[in-house]
Amino acid sequence: MPELPEVEVTRRGVAPHLTGKTVSAVILRRAGLRWPFPVDLPQLLVGQQILTTGRRGKYLLLHFQHGTVLIHLGMSGHLRVLDRQVLPGKHDHIDIVIGDFALRMTDPRRFGAVLWHDHADGDLEEHILIRQLGVEPLEAGFTPELLYKQTRKRSTSIKQALLAGDIVVGVGNIYASESLFKAGINPKIQAGRISLARYTSLVAAIRETLAAAIEQGGSTLKDFIGVDGQSGYFQQSYFVYDRAGEACRVCGETVRQIRQGQRSSFYCAKCQK
Numbered sequence: 001m002p003e004l005p006e007v008e009v010t011r012r013g014v015a016p017h018l019t020g021k022t023v024s025a026v027i028l029r030r031a032g033l034r035w036p037f038p039v040d041l042p043q044l045l046v047g048q049q050i051l052t053t054g055r056r057g058k059y060l061l062l063h064f065q066h067g068t069v070l071i072h073l074g075m076s077g078h079l080r081v082l083d084r085q086v087l088p089g090k091h092d093h094i095d096i097v098i099g100d101f102a103l104r105m106t107d108p109r110r111f112g113a114v115l116w117h118d119h120a121d122g123d124l125e126e127h128i129l130i131r132q133l134g135v136e137p138l139e140a141g142f143t144p145e146l147l148y149k150q151t152r153k154r155s156t157s158i159k160q161a162l163l164a165g166d167i168v169v170g171v172g173n174i175y176a177s178e179s180l181f182k183a184g185i186n187p188k189i190q191a192g193r194i195s196l197a198r199y200t201s202l203v204a205a206i207r208e209t210l211a212a213a214i215e216q217g218g219s220t221l222k223d224f225i226g227v228d229g230q231s232g233y234f235q236q237s238y239f240v241y242d243r244a245g246e247a248c249r250v251c252g253e254t255v256r257q258i259r260q261g262q263r264s265s266f267y268c269a270k271c272q273k
C-alpha cells in the first residue's frame with residue numbers, strides 16, 4: 001500500500017511535468033474507483049492551468065485557480081507521466097492530458113480516488129476528507145508537546161494512537177513500527193502514560209524515518225514513475241518491520257510480532273521499553 005513517503009515521492013516526481021501547465025483533455029475510462037469520478041471533471045479542468053501541486057496526508061493535490069483535484073492512491077494505485085499516445089492498459093482508469101503528455105492513474109484494486117474540491121465550497125482544509133486529518137509529520141506543527149497533549153486522555157497504545165491519523169497523519173504501520181524502535185518505545189505502552197521527554201525522541205524518530213524513506217524513494221524515482229512503471233513501491237531495509245523471528249539489528253534479541261487492532265506490530269523487547 002502506498003504510504004506517505006510514496007505519495008510525496010510521486011508528487012515530487014510528477015510536479016515538474018505539471019506545474020504551470022494547462023490541461024488539454026481529461027479521459028475517464030470508467031465511472032469511478034472507490035467513489036465516482038466527478039462527471040464534469042473534463043469541463044472543469046480543460047483549458048485551466050495547474051498552479052502548483054501539494055500533498056495533505058496521502059492525498060496528492062493539484063491546485064487550480066478555481067479549485068483542487070484530490071488524488072488518493074488507495075491500496076494499489078500509482079501515477080505516471082507518460083507520452084499520451086502510449087496505449088492504456090486494463091487498469092489505467094484516468095488520464096489528465098497536458099499537451100503531448102498524460103498524467104495516468106493505474107489502480108488494479110480500484111480503492112483509489114480522484115475528487116474535485118471547488119473553491120466555491122470553501123477552504124480545502126474544511127473538506128470532509130481533509131478536516132479529520134492530524135498534522136503533517138514533516139511540518140513545524142508536529143511537536144513533542146502536541147503529541148504529549150493530545151494523548152493525555154488516550155487509553156490506547158502508542159502504536160494505535162499513531163496509526164489513528166487524527167493526531168498526526170502518514171505514520172502508517174511500517175513507519176510507526178520503525179519509529180518506535182528508534183525511539184526505544186514499546187508499541188504496547190499506553191499513549192497517555194508516555195513522558196514528554198520520550199515523545200521528544202519519538203517525534204525526532206518519526207521525522208527521521210519518513211525523511212529517509214522519501215530520500216531513498218527519490219533515488220528510485222525513475223523506476224517508480226517511469227514509463228514502464230512496473231516496479232511498484234520501493235523496498236527498504238527495516239529494523240523490525242516484517243522481521244519477526246529474526247535477530248534485532250542492534251542487540252541480537254529475536255524480533256517479536258503481535259497484533260494491535262487489526263494490524264501487526266514488530267518490536268524488540270530488549271531495545272523497546
Ligand SMILES: [Zn+2]
Pocket residue numbers: 248249250251252253268269270271272
Ligand atoms: Zn534489540
